[in-house]
Structure formats: C-alpha cells, structure tokens
Amino acid sequence: MLDATQDARRLPAAPGVGYKAQHFTDLRADPGPVKWLEIHAENYMGDGGRPHAQLRALRPDFAMSVHGVGLSIGGEDPLNTDHLTRLKTLVDWLEPASFSEHLAWSTHGAEFLDDLLPLPYTDATLTRVAEHIDQVQDVLGRQMLLENPSSYLAFEESTMSETEFLSELVRKTGCGMLLDVNNVFISATNLGYTPQGYLDTYPLSAVREIHVGGHAEDADEHGSPLLIDSHGCETADPVWALLEYALALTGPAPVLVEWDNDVPDWATLRAEADRAAQALTAHVSG
Amino acid sequence: MTGMQSLFRTALLDPESAAPAGLQDAQGNPATKRFDVYRNNVTVALTEALRTAFPVLVKLLGDQNFDQLARVFVRAHPPNSPLMMHYGEALPSFLDDFAPLAHIGYLSDVARLELALRKSYHAADPPSFDAARLGAVSPEALMASTFLLAAPVQLVPSRWPLVDIWRFNTVEGADKPRATPQSALITRAAFDPEPHALDPAQAAWLTQVKSGATLAQAQDTACASDPDFDLTTVLSLLIQHNAIADFTTPKE
Incomplete structure (x- = not known):
C-alpha cells in the first residue's frame, strides 16, 4: 500500500479543462479561470511532433493532469506491462501534478475495445483491481486517482455496492479518488438510487479531483430513463447542482470540465469553466 | 467470474449474439437494451477512429460506403493496442482482399x-x-x-x-x-x-x-x-x- 501523505503533488483547487489540440492558440490567449489541463495519456504516447511540442509549451502556464483511458484496471487479464511502461515514460518527462485512470476494463486478450466496460463488485474483483492499482502505483512511483464509472446496468453477481467497493480500494491501496459527478448522476438515474445518497457513502476524504461533463438522454425498452455518458454537450443543470453538493462535502477541489465529442470552440468550453469557477467561489464564500 | 469478459467481448462485436446473462436493470429485468449501449459505443468509437485516420478514403468512398467497410473491418480487426493513433494498420491488406471494393485498385x-x-x-x-x-x-x-x-x-x-x-x-x-x-x-x-x-x-x-x-x-x-x-x-x-x-x- 502506498503512503499518499508523502506525495505533495496536487492539482490546484480551481477549474481545469480536458485539453484539445485545436484550442492551443485560443486557450493561451484567453485562459479565463482555467489553471490546469487534463490530457488523455494515450494521445501523447508517440515519439514527438506537435502533440509533445504543445505540452512543452503549455506546461509552464498550466498544471497538468494525465488521465489514462487504456490501462484496463478492471480487466480479468494481467495489466499490459508495455502500456504501463509507455505510461511511465510519459509521466516521467511531463511530471504532471496528477495521474488518474478508470474503474473499468477495455482490453481482453490481445484486443483493445476502446470503451470503458463495467465489472461486477465481488471479493474476487476487489482483490484483482487492488492488485492492479498497487502495480500501477509501484511502477509510476506515485499515487493514482481512480474514477468512478458511469453505469448502464448492474451485475446479478455483485455482492457489494459501488461505494463500498471504492472505499475498500482506497483502504487497501492508498489510491486517491477522481469523483465524476456526471457519472454519479448517470449511474444513479440508470440504476434507480439517489446521487446524494451515493455521495454520502463515497470515500470523500480521498477525493483529489472532480469531473463534470455532458450526457445524452434516452430510455430503455421498459420506458425507464437511460442516460448515456457522451461528453458531447454542456454539463446538465442537475449535475452542476450535484457538484455544489459534492464540494460542500469535500471542500475546495480541482474541478475539470470534460468535452470529448463534438468539441466546441474555445469560448463555449471557457464558459463551462466559468461555471465551474462560480461553483468553487460559491462554496468558498458560502 | 472468470469468463464474463470473454462473453462480453463476443457479444460486443457480434450483433447476432445475445447479451451475456446476469446483467440487469434497477428492477432486476434483463438489461438487453442497456447492453446495446456498450455495443453501440464500441462500434461507433472504432468507426470514428477510422474516419479520423483515413479522411481521404472517406472522401473516395463516401460516408455510407466507408461506414459499411468500417463495420466489417472493426469486427475482423479490433485494435490490438490501446494506442489508437496507430489503429488501422491492418486496413491496407484487408482492402487488398476485400472483393466489394476490388475494382478500385489504388484504395489500399x-x-x-x-x-x-x-x-x-x-x-x-x-x-x-x-x-x-x-x-x-x-x-x-x-x-x-x-x-x-x-x-x-x-x-x-x-x-x-x-x-x-x-x-x-x-x-x-x-x-x-x-x-x-x-x-x-x-x-x-x-x-x-x-x-x-x-x-x-x-x-x-x-x-x-x-x-x-x-x-x-x-x-x-x-x-x-x-x-x-x-x-x-x-x-x-x-x-x-x-x-x-x-x-x-x-x-x-
């Protein structure tokens, strides 16, 4: 288990955005309240060129968060050690303030399925995921943050709740939490519980970062609401409300706006960051 | 537990196969349409990755034809690495053997x-x-x-x-x-x-x-x-x- 108290690296308790290469010029000219950037690790695992040059140019002005989408922490297979090595190479040269990954799986056998897939919550999966987190923290030599997933369905074989599962992982591995309140809202709606009740049992003292982002609305074949984690539009009002509820529990925290599909112009994304800044200010003064 | 992810993977890339057993909604009903969200996510994500990677092929074939090609290709050749920047390495040789497009010799x-x-x-x-x-x-x-x-x-x-x-x-x-x-x-x-x-x-x-x-x-x-x-x-x-x-x- 990792002793996270030895790790002083922290993102600032301010708004950040998911970085997109097309915003490079506009972001630098007018960052607004944005103090840090999150990058998807896998997009920067080439050997050089523009992706690396942009990060080198941005690094003096923005704290960096490396967010992996390909490690398959929840996979039945052992972690891909080649991929872990690539991650270490990136983290070693960029020296980000934070590294995070998802409670999900995406690789099976030799295949990468390019989606964040769900797992049941049992003693067996708990042991395996904890081993994977230990391995990541050992190789990277730092604490990792684990993000709670967005769920569309539940597993009959699960024997514990998601928040029990996450709390046990924090206890066993010393990892931090990346609390995605959009995912909480999506899962709660899809699986019929209250998002506030979920947050009240979340390992809140381990939260080092919060995500907000957009979702799409659909319904299943029984007419029950089915929210989809699309990251393709503005963050919905109830998710902003949930952010304020979460901030009241955690205290000031780094808040990231995620927008990965149909990426808008910088002004639109900046307006979302402004809204995150308001939520942070309201919490401090309120 | 072992094998659940194999069943998941098979059903994700094969539209004919049923969703794995043991998946349910909040009321305990089988989560058929809910599983389809993952199925759709995987196909859309991989197809989008190919569209981004091969813009000239998209232009030569047109959106519809390209998407049809992509659907067949992603099922036959899902990515073999999380480095999506190199996805599609198998596409040229796949095109060489793809009869419906054999009349456009330069595609590969x-x-x-x-x-x-x-x-x-x-x-x-x-x-x-x-x-x-x-x-x-x-x-x-x-x-x-x-x-x-x-x-x-x-x-x-x-x-x-x-x-x-x-x-x-x-x-x-x-x-x-x-x-x-x-x-x-x-x-x-x-x-x-x-x-x-x-x-x-x-x-x-x-x-x-x-x-x-x-x-x-x-x-x-x-x-x-x-x-x-x-x-x-x-x-x-x-x-x-x-x-x-x-x-x-x-x-x-």
Whole structure:
C-alpha cells in the first residue's frame, strides 16, 4: 500500500479543462479561470511532433493532469506491462501534478475495445483491481486517482455496492479518488438510487479531483430513463447542482470540465469553466 | 467470474449474439437494451477512429460506403493496442482482399499513405542537420557514404499516381491525377507531414538508401530503372525538407 501523505503533488483547487489540440492558440490567449489541463495519456504516447511540442509549451502556464483511458484496471487479464511502461515514460518527462485512470476494463486478450466496460463488485474483483492499482502505483512511483464509472446496468453477481467497493480500494491501496459527478448522476438515474445518497457513502476524504461533463438522454425498452455518458454537450443543470453538493462535502477541489465529442470552440468550453469557477467561489464564500 | 469478459467481448462485436446473462436493470429485468449501449459505443468509437485516420478514403468512398467497410473491418480487426493513433494498420491488406471494393485498385495504397502520414506525425522530432557537411566531403567519399534518414521520413511505394490522388482529394483546385506511377516520400520539416511524388527510379534509390546501401549502390539500382536518374534532384529534395538525420563516410 502506498503512503499518499508523502506525495505533495496536487492539482490546484480551481477549474481545469480536458485539453484539445485545436484550442492551443485560443486557450493561451484567453485562459479565463482555467489553471490546469487534463490530457488523455494515450494521445501523447508517440515519439514527438506537435502533440509533445504543445505540452512543452503549455506546461509552464498550466498544471497538468494525465488521465489514462487504456490501462484496463478492471480487466480479468494481467495489466499490459508495455502500456504501463509507455505510461511511465510519459509521466516521467511531463511530471504532471496528477495521474488518474478508470474503474473499468477495455482490453481482453490481445484486443483493445476502446470503451470503458463495467465489472461486477465481488471479493474476487476487489482483490484483482487492488492488485492492479498497487502495480500501477509501484511502477509510476506515485499515487493514482481512480474514477468512478458511469453505469448502464448492474451485475446479478455483485455482492457489494459501488461505494463500498471504492472505499475498500482506497483502504487497501492508498489510491486517491477522481469523483465524476456526471457519472454519479448517470449511474444513479440508470440504476434507480439517489446521487446524494451515493455521495454520502463515497470515500470523500480521498477525493483529489472532480469531473463534470455532458450526457445524452434516452430510455430503455421498459420506458425507464437511460442516460448515456457522451461528453458531447454542456454539463446538465442537475449535475452542476450535484457538484455544489459534492464540494460542500469535500471542500475546495480541482474541478475539470470534460468535452470529448463534438468539441466546441474555445469560448463555449471557457464558459463551462466559468461555471465551474462560480461553483468553487460559491462554496468558498458560502 | 472468470469468463464474463470473454462473453462480453463476443457479444460486443457480434450483433447476432445475445447479451451475456446476469446483467440487469434497477428492477432486476434483463438489461438487453442497456447492453446495446456498450455495443453501440464500441462500434461507433472504432468507426470514428477510422474516419479520423483515413479522411481521404472517406472522401473516395463516401460516408455510407466507408461506414459499411468500417463495420466489417472493426469486427475482423479490433485494435490490438490501446494506442489508437496507430489503429488501422491492418486496413491496407484487408482492402487488398476485400472483393466489394476490388475494382478500385489504388484504395489500399491510399490507406498505406494515410497510415504513413500518421506515423510521421507522431515520430520523434528530426535533429538539425547541417547540409554544408555534404559539401565538405569529396564526390568519391560522398558516393561511398551511407545515410540515416530522420525519424518522420516514410516511403510508400506505389504503381498508382498516389500523391496526385491524395492531393486531388485534399487540396482545393489540385490537378487531376496523371497516369503515371508515383511512390510517396513523406517528410516533416516541423510538425506537418508532407508527401512528395517520386518516380520509380527515385523510389528504388530511396529504398536502397533507407536500407543502408551506399549512395553508389543506390545509384546503380536507380540507373538500372532509369538511365537518366539524377542524384541531385532527390538529394536536394531530402535536404530541403529536413529529411536527413546523419551520414557516415568510410574512413580512408
């Protein structure tokens, strides 16, 4: 288990955005309240060129968060050690303030399925995921943050709740939490519980970062609401409300706006960051 | 528990197979449509990755045809690495054997060119090379030298007018492709890869140089293909576009 108290690296308790290469010029000219950037690790695992040059140019002005989408922490297979090595190479040269990954799986056998897939919550999966987190923290030599997933369905074989599962992982591995309140809202709606009740049992003292982002609305074949984690539009009002509820529990925290599909112009994304800044200010003064 | 992810994977990529058992909604009903969200996510994500990676193929085939091709391809060749920047490496040879599109012979070379452009984009930055070094050695020593090309340099051999086809579909007002074979030399002076047309003799020369032959050996191969082969043209192309990393002259 990792002793996270030895790790002083922290993102600032301010708004950040998911970085997109097309915003490079506009972001630098007018960052607004944005103090840090999150990058998807896998997009920067080439050997050089523009992706690396942009990060080198941005690094003096923005704290960096490396967010992996390909490690398959929840996979039945052992972690891909080649991929872990690539991650270490990136983290070693960029020296980000934070590294995070998802409670999900995406690789099976030799295949990468390019989606964040769900797992049941049992003693067996708990042991395996904890081993994977230990391995990541050992190789990277730092604490990792684990993000709670967005769920569309539940597993009959699960024997514990998601928040029990996450709390046990924090206890066993010393990892931090990346609390995605959009995912909480999506899962709660899809699986019929209250998002506030979920947050009240979340390992809140381990939260080092919060995500907000957009979702799409659909319904299943029984007419029950089915929210989809699309990251393709503005963050919905109830998710902003949930952010304020979460901030009241955690205290000031780094808040990231995620927008990965149909990426808008910088002004639109900046307006979302402004809204995150308001939520942070309201919490401090309120 | 073991095997759940195998069942998941099979059902994700095979629309005919049923969702795995043991998945439910909040009321305990089987989560059939809910599973379809993952199915849809995977197909859409992989198809989108291919659309981004092969814009000229999309243009040549049209959106609908490309999406049909992508659906067949992603099921046969899901990514074998989380590095999506290189996804589609199997597409050129898949196209070579894909009967419905066999009548468009140059498609697989276009796919090879688009893959090579991406490889070049993500390659290590070229070192700065002082071209004056080339002038400082005797012509004899130069011909006995071997060359190391910069990491972003790629060569895509083709018997089609490959670079003309690429340009015609990416550059407004570009000329129609000529009926002449063109291999593509890709260079990257700073960040944006650029394809250049090579005739067969130039392509044969560059293949030799890339594999470590001396300039004299490469010259022989090129002249066998075209007696009028001109070394200066292709050497200045490499110099102009920052394509040389280093060269080694044998000790006397």
